Amino acid sequence: MEYRRLGRSGLQVSQLSLGSWVTYHNQVDTRAARELMAAAFDHGVNFFDNAEAYAGGQSETIMGAALRELGWSRVKYVVSTKFYWGLSEGPNQRNTLNRKYLRQAIDGSLQRFGLDYVDLAYCHRPDPNTPIEETVWAMHDMVEQGKALYWGTSEWAADEIRAAWEIAERHHLHKPVVEQPQYNLFHRARVEKEYARLYDDIGLGLTTWSPLASGLLTGKYRNGVPAGSRGALESMAWLRDALTDPAKNAIVDRFVGFASKLSCTPAQLAIAWCSANPRVSSVITGASSVAQLQDNLGALVVLPKLDADTLQQLDALFPSI
Template sequence: MQVSFACTDHGLKAPRNGEHSKQNATSPNTASKARARFRTVALIARSLGSFTHRYHHNLKESTAKLTGMKYRNLGKSGLRVSCLGLGTWVTFGGQISDEVAEQLMTIAYESGVNLFDTAEVYSGGKAEIILGNIIKKKLWRRSSLVITTKLYWGGKAETERGLNRKHIIEGLKGSLQRMQLEYVDVVFANRPDSNTPMEEIVRAMTHVINQGMSMYWGTSRWSAMEIMEAYSVARQFNLIPPVCEQAEYHFFQRDKVETQLPELYHKIGVGVVSWSPLACGIITGKYENGVPESSRASMKPYQWLREKVMSEDGRKQQAKLKELAHIAEKLSCTLPQLAIAWCLRNEGVSSVLLGSSNPTQLTENLGAILVIPKMTAGIASEVDHILGNRPHSKKDYHH
């Protein structure tokens, strides 16, 4: 934060030739008053300078006194987001009723969550409609919320998908209509689009921001190289670069978030909003003895998840989760809480999106906030030892 002070005509402006004697004649105290005023301004500037430095340091992560929720900057932008957000992927308009969706949003909001994530493709647009209806019904201040949506799959027509200028603008307008909002806080480009030049994507995202339809833009499921290209294009043409990447991150999916994205965070300020901290429910431990009938993996559209759980890798993962449960026990928390707090130990992770389908589950997951201080280097090392999948970063090779 910079503080600047303008010298005005009130005795701080240097007199022009011939004016000095006039000023002295009419007001002999002008010069001394000006010096005194300047000294005051200098003192204020100096004190503000030292204050703002401390203020910025404290801002890195702050805690809401009433709820205990922690807030971080979204990447290196100035936007403050709750370190736990609520996602609406398979729940809103899909697995749960509108009443339960409202319960979940209320619990989240009252627990200090300000980040709510959706996408034009979720439940064919229903997730955005339900999200918007709840916000309108609850009369929450729009300025207290951070609403994010993702664009790519908007409809069946050839022109209703992708990241071309037409779909980015029309798709976002459609999302805003469904949510009954004037703007979103972040619009994400959901997967890279090889059919559209990067310059067109960045120009279109800059346009929707300049038009007030979104405050920021980000990427979702992009590679580090693609994000870097978007940043380079933005710098080359004086456009707006992305501020964060949405990426899958959990015990069994680590490489991208731990080795590729930290470099982007430090070099260009791109942070991470991570999703699936419980690996589609695998990390809850409910698949320890096979696939329960009520679970997601038992449903027809999730045959891939069933196969994953039942595979040899899946069985190995369950064995590791049994060991990790002992660490959770030692920390007096549940396995899901340990998994979520483990994601948040990463400095580049701005927020972790939770995807809960019932109030009890959401309340438990929000309790991960209390586990973050317990995630010491020693605990992280124990987790690494059990998982045996710690990716090698560039730093590791220097030792």
């Protein structure tokens, strides 16, 4: 496992990490979470991603319980959470990044985790109704109070990230150091084009999500939605049309053949492709079983095979960004 700095910060995160979206509480209980995290940790994973909104807070509770049972030294792992969606209806409780919400949100997350601090706190989406300056000050205060060590954004536009960074620079506040965007072979423009100047200009790091395009790139949706898959979950019904799209699955069919030539699974190739981008600090993977986790971590063996010629051939399989 390689460890990469999170942008210009000094924090080192494993190039592959383990996330809890969809799986924890919905497919994975505390026992299974502990087994998954232990297996990941044994393979060098030190970064575990979460969010307040995942499973209505239950994902943080499960991960926190697993961490207590595992008993690792706090310095050995990195935990993140994200804020925006909220857990309750009402003013200042949902779909906001105002100071009042953020102050109570971090306290709630720490209580569910059973931790004194999280390493990374993300603003899960931009909030057009709150001045960015207010959000920047609130996130700065969160870091100053020791409740988070670093902060960043998730799915913010490049101009919003730059605005937040410049406000922090102007007022000598803690700056956003990381963005968490979707990134996979079907979804590339934001990482490769929109953010292009931010990497050198402000030192932006990336922890990317959905390397498998919600499972589409595994090839398992070529003949419909299999039982037990993410697409079969009622909570994920909104994804089914995209997962079973005939045009995309025709591309996936060729991708599966390409992976076979490299003697790897499509999932391993898709994850390795994301990690091959030097701008990506960590690729967040998901798994509902140890076997699936181990298969995903096999991407580390595939990564050295992705030379310039192989990457160019892969690009030719997918529509232009």
